[in-house]
Amino acid sequence: MITHLIGKSVLIIEDDDKIRNLVKIYLQKEGYEVLEAANGNVGKKMIEQYDPCLVILDLMLPEMSGEAICHWIREEYESLMPIIMLTAKASEKQRIAGFKLGADDYVVKPFSPAELMVRVEAVLRRTASRCGKLSFTGLTVKPVKGEALINGKKLELTNFEFKLLHMFMQHPDQILSREQILNYIYEHQEKAVTERTIDVHIKNLRDKIKENTPKDYIQTVRGMGYKFATS
Structure with a gap:
């Protein structure tokens, strides 16, 4: 698993169910948060709602073409989110046209899912500054903006x-003791709360999250501490 890229959200806009599901399986194996859309209009709405870190975009889509979505992302939505075009259009002229529209990479069908994962990793590394957030199954934090969202709704x-x-989302599936949590949050500063007060803050955080989803993200590990569960 590519642990340093865990929490990066990827939107697949692809009308072929088999291809979309295959790409989803490979992405999830590598720890990515995966969003899906089967046509262009739904894909556009999901970009607006979830602001993914990367879009894997088929060009031949119903309702709104991949080229139109790419143009919309760059010119109207005014976003630099990385785009990997996934298409059967294989000619040099078509690839050049895709890059001119603003694509960051271009993968031709049929393709190797393993190679696509390498390309996803490479694009996300190259464009790391374009995604200042972490996402897991609908829960997102944007540290620069100080925002937290659940399924697009602000917490x-x-x-x-x-x-x-x-802190929890930066350490997915890791058990953290109360002492570790305090040290992480306050670093070298004087601790303003006791370890037991952490329990109260975590309970309040859990309650606010559970108002919007039944998923138990923050789990108590008896006698050890807490962990942020991604599955």
Whole structure:
């Protein structure tokens, strides 16, 4: 698993169910948050709602073409989110046209899913500054903006709750003791709360998340601490 890229969200806009599901399986194996759309209009709406870190975009789509979506992302939505075009259009002229529209990479069908994963990783590394957020199954934090969202809806968190959530999402599926949590949040500063107070803050954070989803993200590990569960 590519742990340093865990939490990056990828939107697949592809009308072929088999291809979309295959790409989804490979992405999830590598720890990515995966979003799906089977046509261009739905894909456009999901970009607006979830602001993914990367889009894998088929060009031959119903309702709205991949070329139109790419143009919309760059010119109207005014986003630099990386785009990998996934298409049967294999000529040099077509590839050049795709890059001119703003694509970051171009993969021709039929393709190797393993090679696509390498390309996804390479594009995300190259464009790391374009995605200042972490996402897991609908839960997103944007550290620069100080925002947390669940399925696109903003969570109203205190500063401490936001720091807790961001910390957990930076250490997915890892057990963290209360002492580790305090040290991480306060670093070299004087600790303003006790370890037991952490329990209260985590309970409040859990309650706010559970108002919007039944998923239990933050789990108690008896006698050890807490962990942020991604599955």
